[in-house]
Amino acid sequence: MLRPPGPKPHFLVGNLPLAAKDPLATFLSWAREFGDIFYYRAGWLHVYFLNHPDLIESVLVKNYQNFLKDRVVRNSRWFFGEGLLTNEGESWRRQRRLSQPAFHRERVSSYARVMTDYTREMLAHWRDGEVRDIHQEMMQLTLRVVVRCLFGVEADEIGAVSAAMNTIMRNTTGLRMLLPPSARYVPLPSMIEFRRAVRRLDETVYRIIETRRRDERDSGDLLSMLIEARDEDGSRMSAEQLRDEVLTFLLAGHETTALALSWAWHLLGRHPEVEARLEDELGAKLQGRAPAFSDLAALNYTERVLKEVLRLYPPAWSLARTVISDFELGGYTIPAGANVVMSQWIMHHDSRYFRDPERFDPDRWLDPGMQKLPRFAYFPFGGGPRQCIGASFATMEALLILATVAQRFRFDPVPDHELIPIPSFTLRPKRGIRMKLVAREGTGSERLEIPVVAGGD
Numbered sequence: 001m002l003r004p005p006g007p008k009p010h011f012l013v014g015n016l017p018l019a020a021k022d023p024l025a026t027f028l029s030w031a032r033e034f035g036d037i038f039y040y041r042a043g044w045l046h047v048y049f050l051n052h053p054d055l056i057e058s059v060l061v062k063n064y065q066n067f068l069k070d071r072v073v074r075n076s077r078w079f080f081g082e083g084l085l086t087n088e089g090e091s092w093r094r095q096r097r098l099s100q101p102a103f104h105r106e107r108v109s110s111y112a113r114v115m116t117d118y119t120r121e122m123l124a125h126w127r128d129g130e131v132r133d134i135h136q137e138m139m140q141l142t143l144r145v146v147v148r149c150l151f152g153v154e155a156d157e158i159g160a161v162s163a164a165m166n167t168i169m170r171n172t173t174g175l176r177m178l179l180p181p182s183a184r185y186v187p188l189p190s191m192i193e194f195r196r197a198v199r200r201l202d203e204t205v206y207r208i209i210e211t212r213r214r215d216e217r218d219s220g221d222l223l224s225m226l227i228e229a230r231d232e233d234g235s236r237m238s239a240e241q242l243r244d245e246v247l248t249f250l251l252a253g254h255e256t257t258a259l260a261l262s263w264a265w266h267l268l269g270r271h272p273e274v275e276a277r278l279e280d281e282l283g284a285k286l287q288g289r290a291p292a293f294s295d296l297a298a299l300n301y302t303e304r305v306l307k308e309v310l311r312l313y314p315p316a317w318s319l320a321r322t323v324i325s326d327f328e329l330g331g332y333t334i335p336a337g338a339n340v341v342m343s344q345w346i347m348h349h350d351s352r353y354f355r356d357p358e359r360f361d362p363d364r365w366l367d368p369g370m371q372k373l374p375r376f377a378y379f380p381f382g383g384g385p386r387q388c389i390g391a392s393f394a395t396m397e398a399l400l401i402l403a404t405v406a407q408r409f410r411f412d413p414v415p416d417h418e419l420i421p422i423p424s425f426t427l428r429p430k431r432g433i434r435m436k437l438v439a440r441e442g443t444g445s446e447r448l449e450i451p452v453v454a455g456g457d
């Protein structure tokens, strides 16, 4: 079978780019050398990398029925169960239909106040001149936000959910989620701690679901929308389905957004000219008050900053699929069982679509040429039927947090803190992102009043 060009393999293992010193640079150099489609074998896995928007569209949109989520995602089913991220076929379609209303614009906009209040609460603990790991700060903040938006105020167990999630995140460098299901019984202390946290999380989530189902009223949170959702035949989600969706939203719903924000602070810290323009816009449009959902339409520069951050550091750096039956693509036959990978990292750094692609330049999005960008030259939230259900939630949250924080602080890089993006499940900073907090004049250095988180906006 004719294969696309690719790197020279080691005769036993093939190529293991993820084990390379700099996997992202390795992928980029292969894409530049071999073009729109390249092939390599990693152990027993056959990988076809697609580096052209039309090829990506063919897989994600036009022929999506011929693909399954890849092995890595399938292996994480023991944690996510049949949640939206891991589910397939008719069962996925039904769950997506039932979950969609929880992410409609009106519902999502009602969480704006929670997002800004929690951000202000975080800022109340920050001091001018401190050095903090901004990535950790953003992870804690977005976790609190998603827990609160999922479960509302009434659940006493919010603290327990956050504690269990923290243990789970501490114990997942990405890899653990990717191990085959049997690996979770390995009696390592970290594995035992991880299993315990998953069990505690399950118990708590089931208890919340049980109480809510008896209660039957819409408390304004995502969980009550999921409980209320009925299919055309009147059926609802079972307790297990609810549990799987809730755990999926907890995990998918906080790490990615935290990463977008963390990379944003990193880039802003190194580009004072962009940071100054952001500050100007926030000053002019908000005049010191916390942003509300209704302000977002006017924060055009802030929006371009976020768009550009998601281009340069896409939190979901690649998507992968397994081919169900032999498939013709780009002049080659991709055999059943092979893996197809489409990388936002590669496409977003492609000079055919982005002039001077390494440059952090939010204003590039004003260029009329960018309106004609092919659909899959820029796809931080994926595309086709499986595209991110939380995209508007994440965008709103990231913009509100960016605006709330940037009004009070800017961040200076810490000397000798090298920043290395690691292509794990998501694009994570290897040793966090340590930055020095600089309070803006008249704000931040004094204690802010800690707001009481209220209901909608």
Ligand code: HEM
Residues within 6 Å of the ligand: 084, 085, 086, 096, 146, 248, 249, 252, 253, 254, 256, 257, 260, 314, 315, 316, 319, 320, 379, 380, 381, 382, 383, 385, 386, 387, 388, 389, 390, 391, 393, 394, 395
């Ligand atoms: C900046 C933040 C985010 C990014 C970059 C992001 C990215 C993505 C991408 C690329 C996919 C497609 C995966 C694939 O096709 O294999 C996806 C799917 C998904 N995302 Fe997000 N996401 C973000 C935030 C969120 C949030 C806030 C939630 C929920 C509250 C969420 C929930 C999901 C779910 C459930 C899916 C699976 C959808 C399905 O297959 O039906 N994501 N996300």
